[in-house]
Amino acid sequence: HVGFEFEAYGLFSSMLGLLLTFRTGQxxxxxxxxxxxxxxxxGGLFTVASNLxxxxxxxxxxxxxxxxxxxxxARLVSLLSAMMLSQLEGKDSLNSEQGY
Incomplete structure (x- = not known):
C-alpha cells in the first residue's frame, strides 16, 4: 500500500487545468x-488597388x-497578396500548381 496525497493531486490537477485553460484562451x-x-x-490592398x-x-x-x-x-497587387499569404503559411515560394 503506497500512500497517495489526494489533496496534492487535486491541487496539482486544478492548477494544471487553470494553466491549460489560460494558455488555450491566449x-x-x-x-x-x-x-x-x-x-x-x-482589405487595405484592395482599397489601394481600387483607388489606383x-x-x-x-x-x-x-x-x-x-x-x-x-x-x-491588378496583377502586381494580386501577386503581392498571394506572396503575403504564402509567407503566412510558412512557404518560401509560390508554385503554379497551388492556384495562386
Whole structure:
C-alpha cells in the first residue's frame, strides 16, 4: 500500500487545468487577432488597388496606357497578396500548381 496525497493531486490537477485553460484562451485570442490582421491587410490592398484604378483615368496618359497600367497593377497587387499569404503559411515560394 503506497500512500497517495489526494489533496496534492487535486491541487496539482486544478492548477494544471487553470494553466491549460489560460494558455488555450491566449492562443485562441492570438490566432483570431492574426486572422483579423491578415484580412485587414488584404482589405487595405484592395482599397489601394481600387483607388489606383479609379484615379488612373484622370492623368495625362492615353486610354491604352491607362488600360495597360490597370492590368499591370491588378496583377502586381494580386501577386503581392498571394506572396503575403504564402509567407503566412510558412512557404518560401509560390508554385503554379497551388492556384495562386
Amino acid at each position: 492562443a485562441y485570442s492570438r490566432f483570431w487577432g492574426g486572422i483579423l490582421d491578415a484580412y485587414e491587410v488584404t 484604378m479609379a484615379f488612373a483615368a484622370f492623368g495625362q496618359a492615353t486610354e491604352k496606357e491607362v488600360l495597360v497600367f490597370r492590368h499591370r497593377m
